Amino acid sequence: MTFPAKEQGLSLVNMGLPSFADSAREQGAELVHLDWKPAAGGHRDLLDILDKIARQGEVHSPLQARIEAANQEAYKRLCAAGSVLVDARPAREVIPDLDEDTILHAGPPITWDRMCGPVRGAIAGALIYEGKAKNYDEAAKLAASGAIRFSPCHHHRTVGPMAGVVSPSMWVWVLRNPVHGNEAYCTLNEGLGKVLRFGAYDAEVMERLRWMEKELAPSLAAALHRSETGINIKAIIAQALQMGDELHNRNVAGTSLLLRELVPLLLEAELSAATIKKVFDFISGNNHFFLNLSMPTAKLAADTILGLADSTVMCAMARNGTDIGIRVAGLGQRWFTAPAGMPKGLYFGGFSEADANHDLGDSTICETAGIGGAAMAAAPAIVKFTGGTAELAMTITRDMGRVSMGPHRDYQIPQLDFEGAPVGVDIRKVVELDSPPYINTGIAHKEPGIGQVGAGLLRAPMSLFYEALRAFGQFEKEK
């Protein structure tokens, strides 16, 4: 036993009464006084579970050793997963288990009767687009009839921003993880404002979708076919992080870097100059075009840990505008849900918080995989959404670091001396610190048909993590 550790004096930690820290300091002790508050929000049952499974570092039970090993593996996979854009295809050709009567949506599973305005609007739009309905009312009737199967994107190796609606005729990006061999899919980004993913479904939206189907996506597919290697999206993300993007709410650099890769391929693809011009203008006119590549890249990484036994690392976080849900690697396909939150943000002229829908979209896959809110320090401009400061951006990344497995190997942040963005949210740490992940997000109008009204920031509700940890505790007990 090493007690005392030193001959004279002590180095100590103080937790509780500040006067004890003052006394020790007066006596010349080296000390850290904790900014302490009860762990797990003071819930005794959660503390008990944490005491059984949450001892990180020096493990002292076979269970903890297993969890620790599984989480290290999860961390390794999340960092190592690659992402190469190889193709664009109609959804029906590539997305598994997507039949003609299925429509995918963002977030955890939900039935039509509980869906929010923008998701209903987007689904109506998709049904009109697929020729199954002529207008919103017809579409709504069909949707309510039970003839259409609604399924979360996440169940189909797919992610979708905002409403996240995918129907069989829409073209999707095909991305491949060369390290682990899995694929992920995501629609092409339609732009800002009045668009399907924000629940708009009018003629303008339809026209754009059809143009994307007929001209944009086939052109991009043709371009990609000219490339032997595909486009390394992970490399673009790494670079964009050094250029002020966090790849969720800010994709300016990513979009520009992508264009730089695409243009030579477009030129090689024997397309008309008019088509190339239209494609180019469409992409360069949409700062968020790259979001639909950063999201499936995150999905590629997250899917490598789905079902990883014993791991307490979060492998999905997604919202359908009514509920927000998370999945935990070691708990497989199960969703833990809570009512979706309301972002605090800035609104376009003419709109206010009264118009806003609850938090929506699969884009929080970013926060699951070390970008978005986790990389906030890289994109201080984004904190302006909440009137915040660059300092706040650093704090957000540091706070995410506290609940994560470690820094990402490849996603470095210059503002943090090129330390990696935190990756691998460990639900045990979230509960211990009562500190849920941050989410950067766009804000949709709550009524179908209107579209985006702003953008903002919020945090995931703690109850998701409480429930997931309780389930983990229960699961471990039964094993």
Add this chain to the structure above:
Amino acid sequence: MLLRTSIIEGRYLDSVLLMSLAAQLKSRDGVADASAMMGTDANKAVLRETKMLDALGEAAGPSDLIVAIMVEDEALAAEVFATLPALLEPPKQARGTSTAELAARTLDEAKQRLPEASLVVISIPGVFVKHEALRALDLGLHPFIFSDNVSVEDEIELKTIGRERGLLVMGPDCGTSILNGMAIGFANVVSRGAVGIVGASGTGIQELSCLLDHAGVGVHQAIGVGGRDLSQRVGGLSMRQGIALLAADPKVSVLALVSKPPHPEVARQVLLEAKACGKPVMVCFLGGDPKIAQELGLHFAPRLDFAAQICTALVRGEPVPTQPDSLSSEYLEKASELAHKMPSGRKLIRALYSGGTLCDEAIQVADKLGLEGVRSNLASEGPHALSEPGKSEGNCFLDLGDDYFTRGRPHPMIDFASRRERIAVEAAQPDCAVILLDVVLGYGSHADPAGELVAAISALPEGGPVLVASITGTHADPQNYGQQRARLQAAGVHVLPNNASAAAFATAIVKELLA
């Protein structure tokens, strides 16, 4: 309402900055709506949709900034637009590299920041102690647990794990330790020396360590183990560990154990292990039975002053006394003199203690001297039991650290309000002859106990009771023993060298009154 537009040519600003700008404009009185966007076709479509695009805006190009506002009148529009240049200026204050660390929130973070930390002082609500202390043990930290309200099951689990890992769990309900010369919790600054103390009573450790300091004998380590450690269930887990530690430490030549009387089986186990260490052992089980210690050939003291005398003799290699010193003739004469001057009718002791252990010791001394009619809130039953702590009876010994007095207010070592109030109440009783006090100095205690007591005492009318006190403290304490004593003496308090003699002195006065 008027729609008015200002175009700023060739000025590119990030959309987020522009949304923030629009929000600022909108917050002004008289501005119904505001928009700030670059003049791209997509943005113009949005403006058109929200009826914020006029001809000026329509004419703007993609590299122009369109600021559109909906205002009450022309004058306000001009005023708002006049503020634009300032609003569009980049902030003057440099961002700075704000790499300041966040405050540590968990033990893991604290340990990362201070890897050489070996101890954690825990004074949080009891229900959260187990979780944090377990983590401390994982991180290789010895927990000093000041908190109470920790279940005995949790205490046993923590102490068992601590033992396995070679970490010492001090507490829960541990008030005092002196480790490597540093006072932890409620503790005094004593010189370092040859005595190693392990104690289950915080104030007991304080009094013993201070008396050793006064005697010129220092303390190498004083390890608190918490008030419940020597109960049958806990079985002295930490005290036994502390004994082993001090036994192995070559700087410790005398071992001192301090506790209220333990469970007999636990006492035997602990003392067997103490005996086996091969060093001289002084056992102070306050008011306890000397039998087990004496059977094992260990030195026994039922009182702290005697404990200090034994330790001093052991350290110096002098013959060990068999009886505690009785009150000197000088003090006996003084007591007699005070008794003769006492206004008639005043005949009882009213002891107002902040330390429970010291109160207990005082009762023991008074008992031994044959004082009758002793009552105390420390006795829940039996002849000493007091019916109502709020009302003194007979020769009344009150522990003001009792829950009855501390509910909703700080401990009387920190906050003197309850003692000041009670001093006034007792002095006003016509039969109160002596007010007996303890004054505990050191870290953790009030910064100026003498100041508090003198304020209360100087407010008393003439012809009241005699005030008797002892001070548990040293000259090196932040409050300074010498200065505190001088101020109490100047206020007419009789300050005795230790608690037992103060109790004996008080008893001598009232016995003289009865004689």
